Amino acid sequence: METETQDITITDIRKLLDEVTDPEIPVISIHDLGVLRDVRKERDTFVITITPTYSGCPAMDMITLHIHGKLRAHHIPHFRVETQLAPAWTTDWMTDEGKRKLKEFGIAPPMGSKGGEDLINRHPPCPFCNSENTELVSAFGSTACKALFRCRDCAEPFDYFKCH
Ligand SMILES: [Zn+2]
Structure with missing residues (x-):
């Protein structure tokens, strides 16, 4: 099954990303953790921006892998995950x-x-x-x-x- 990117909205992507959780705390989504900073669309590519909680936290690589896994499983054809280091993540971003x-x-x-x-x-x-x-x-x-x-x-x- 091939899904056309134009049929997919940013809201759809955000819904999928709500199912991506912190590897250490599987009940909390990357949105609730404040790690998911932005989802935008550049032409036909979804760009997902995340900010690591603690620098060098191995969980971040896991989160990137989980995002890839989730979006591929839902046949999202064009996306990339960008890591933004500044401003630094703060617990204030937790919902x-x-x-x-x-x-x-x-x-x-x-x-x-x-x-x-x-x-x-x-x-x-x-x-x-x-x-x-x-x-x-x-x-x-x-x-x-x-x-x-x-x-x-x-x-x-x-x-x-x-x-x-
Ligand atoms: Zn007690």
Whole structure:
């Protein structure tokens, strides 16, 4: 089956890209993560712009591969993925929906704005019981993007997605 590009809209492409998720957090789409910056059409080619979350994050290559896989599977004939490094990605670009899904997944969403943050004095609400009686265990959680916290009320350890 060959699809003509002129029948495909940017909205169609965005819908497909909503199904592309972060490899480390499979519940959150690249749109909700704020990684998907733009979808535009140049002549008959769709140009998809993404901004990596953390430089050198191996997940980004995976995301590019997933985008290629998704669009090829839907017979999108002409597209390319561009990586934009500036302005740098910030957790502020994460959508509210993204933060909600992150919490449901058991990861405390980023709290403040970009810039350095004082993890010792942060008390992200526990994603399991909502208690703010939480403490930092380690500045690095399961990945460098996250810090490990523990809830003093329900005793559950949890990852906190650091602001960036
Ligand atoms: Zn708790």
